[in-house]
Amino acid sequence: MNSSDNPQTSSVPNVGNEVLSRQQMEELLADYAFDQLSALEKAQFEHSLSTYPDLMTDVEELRSAFAIVDTETEATERNHAQRLKNLSVHVQNRLMAERVATARRWKFFRFLMPALAAASAVMVMLLPEGATDYLMHRSSASPFADMIRPHEASLIFDDESLNDGISDADIALADHTVDDAINGVLAEKESLLAARLIDHDTLKALSSADGDDTDNDLALLQDIDDDDVDDSDVQAIFTQM
Amino acid sequence: MGYALSVNTDDAILTALREATDNNSVAANDFVRKYQKFVYTTALRYLKSSDDAYDAAQEVFIKALKSIRSFRGESSVSTWLYRITMNVCSGMKRKEKLRTFVGIDDIQESTSDYGYTPAQETENNDFEVRFQGILAQLPDKQRETFIMRYFDELSYEEISQISGTSVGGLKANYFQATKKIAQLLKSARP
Numbered sequence: 516m517n518s519s520d521n522p523q524t525s526s527v528p529n530v531g532n533e534v535l536s537r538q539q540m541e542e543l544l545a546d547y548a549f550d551q552l553s554a555l556e557k558a559q560f561e562h563s564l565s566t567y568p569d570l571m572t573d574v575e576e577l578r579s580a581f582a583i584v585d586t587e588t589e590a591t592e593r594n595h596a597q598r599l600k601n602l603s604v605h606v607q608n609r610l611m612a613e614r615v616a617t618a619r620r621w622k623f624f625r626f627l628m629p630a631l632a633a634a635s636a637v638m639v640m641l642l643p644e645g646a647t648d649y650l651m652h653r654s655s656a657s658p659f660a661d662m663i664r665p666h667e668a669s670l671i672f673d674d675e676s677l678n679d680g681i682s683d684a685d686i687a688l689a690d691h692t693v694d695d696a697i698n699g700v701l702a703e704k705e706s707l708l709a710a711r712l713i714d715h716d717t718l719k720a721l722s723s724a725d726g727d728d729t730d731n732d733l734a735l736l737q738d739i740d741d742d743d744v745d746d747s748d749v750q751a752i753f754t755q756m
Numbered sequence: 757m758g759y760a761l762s763v764n765t766d767d768a769i770l771t772a773l774r775e776a777t778d779n780n781s782v783a784a785n786d787f788v789r790k791y792q793k794f795v796y797t798t799a800l801r802y803l804k805s806s807d808d809a810y811d812a813a814q815e816v817f818i819k820a821l822k823s824i825r826s827f828r829g830e831s832s833v834s835t836w837l838y839r840i841t842m843n844v845c846s847g848m849k850r851k852e853k854l855r856t857f858v859g860i861d862d863i864q865e866s867t868s869d870y871g872y873t874p875a876q877e878t879e880n881n882d883f884e885v886r887f888q889g890i891l892a893q894l895p896d897k898q899r900e901t902f903i904m905r906y907f908d909e910l911s912y913e914e915i916s917q918i919s920g921t922s923v924g925g926l927k928a929n930y931f932q933a934t935k936k937i938a939q940l941l942k943s944a945r946p
Contacts, residue, residue: 542927545934549906573935580938587883588907592793598806599796599813603788606817607781613818 535563540570548577766833773824788817794834794908795841801903802845815844834910835917890940894933901926902933 535543540563546552547560564571769790772783795816800809819840820827827836891899900919904910905926912923921929 541931542924545930546905548934551905551909576942577934577938580941581934583883583941584887584937587887591884595793595796598810599792602792602796602810602813602817603785606788606814606821607784609814609818610784610821 533559534566535559537567537570540564540567544570544573545577548574549581770824770827770829770833773821784821787821791833791837792817795837797907798838798841799845802842803848808848812841812844812848816841819844831917832911832914834908835914838918886944890937890944893940894936897921898929898933898936901929902937905930906934 540560543552543556543560547557552560769783769787773787776783792813796809796813799812799816800806803809803812816837820837827833891903894902897919901915901921904915904918905912910918912926915921915926916923919926
């Protein structure tokens with residue numbers, strides 16, 4: 516143990532002949548026993564020790580008990596020193612490896628970003644003028660714009676007749692057509708829901724009935740008892756449809 | 757660069773490290789060598805495995821050297837490194853718990869009363885294990901104060917910054933801890 520090199524660590528007053536209180540002595544006792552006091556603190560402790568002779572016994576007991584700790588600690592520290600002899604080299608190597616990796620990443624992105632920007636610019640320049648305008652207008656005009664599939668977009672691009680003469684009226688008509696298609700799907704779904712109320716026999720009757728005989732179909736539907744419908748009926752309906 | 761190898765005070769090392777554009781390797785080397793024992797033993801006490809403690813020490817110094825410019829010197833270097841060590845060790849413990857939880861470590865080694873596995877007990881000598889057992893009987897505050905003062909040789913001010921306990925309280929804790937350890941060592945003596 517080395518002496519403390521920081522005299523500020525003590526609350527001991529800086530008075531030459533003043534005797535320290537018992538509490539102050541106890542606070543310094545362990546540090547005195549392990550030689551961890553500054554020169555001033557040590558002098559003050561020794562000066563006051565004659566006032567508290569029992570504390571000297573405590574000091575001796577501490578030194579005696581901790582002798583084995585010091586011996587064993589020295590052996591352990593030798594092991595630690597052996598274990599740590601290459602730590603600084605390993606740290607430096609890892610730091611160097613990280614710096615190289617960071618530099619590589621930065622180099623990659625430094626070239627990638629301009630390359631991506633250039634590629635995007637070339638793509639925009641190569642697109643047919645009308646198709647670009649059409650897509651931009653459509654994406655802002657209709658919530659169904661995202662329904663265009665890649666092959667549809669390709670057809671649009673290939674069809675040069677679409678490049679010219681597309682008016683707002685055309686776009687409105689296209690949107691209306693999409694709305695109609697969606698309404699058709701909704702109507703079909705409603706009929707499927709209604710079909711859940713049909714039992715197996717009714718389904719057979721409906722299947723064999725004349726497709727145009729709407730009155731007959733409605734009459735059959737009104738006779739349906741909800742309790743007669745089970746999962747197998749619904750499954751059968753879906754299979755036949 | 758005016759850094760001399762022989763002048764390895766904290767201020768000289770820190771100044772050299774801060775001014776260097778690519779971490780002055782001589783100053784970095786001095787920095788690691790000066791604090792490696794402190795960081796390693798602190799990690800070893802927490803992780804109870806010399807391999808894990810070595811890995812943790814590497815991680816601590818890499819983090820410290822990378823962020824050396826942000827260290828404003830409001831606390832001592834030891835206090836700063838102690839905090840980084842505790843963060844790194846906690847992170848390693850969390851990962852270890854997670855590995856165990858998701859079953860990566862299928863076979864868990866049984867541990868001794870002091871938290872050492874049989875392999876670790878073999879690795880450490882008998883006295884060290886017995887002494888850890890004695891330390892385990894102390895209240896947390898007394899144990900921490902004793903370790904930081906006796907083994908790490910930190911000043912009371914530094915310990916106070918780390919633990920948040922007053923200097924007077926730390927001195928009382930240290931006195932009580934050393935007395936109890938002396939008694940326990942005496943009674944354990946064959």
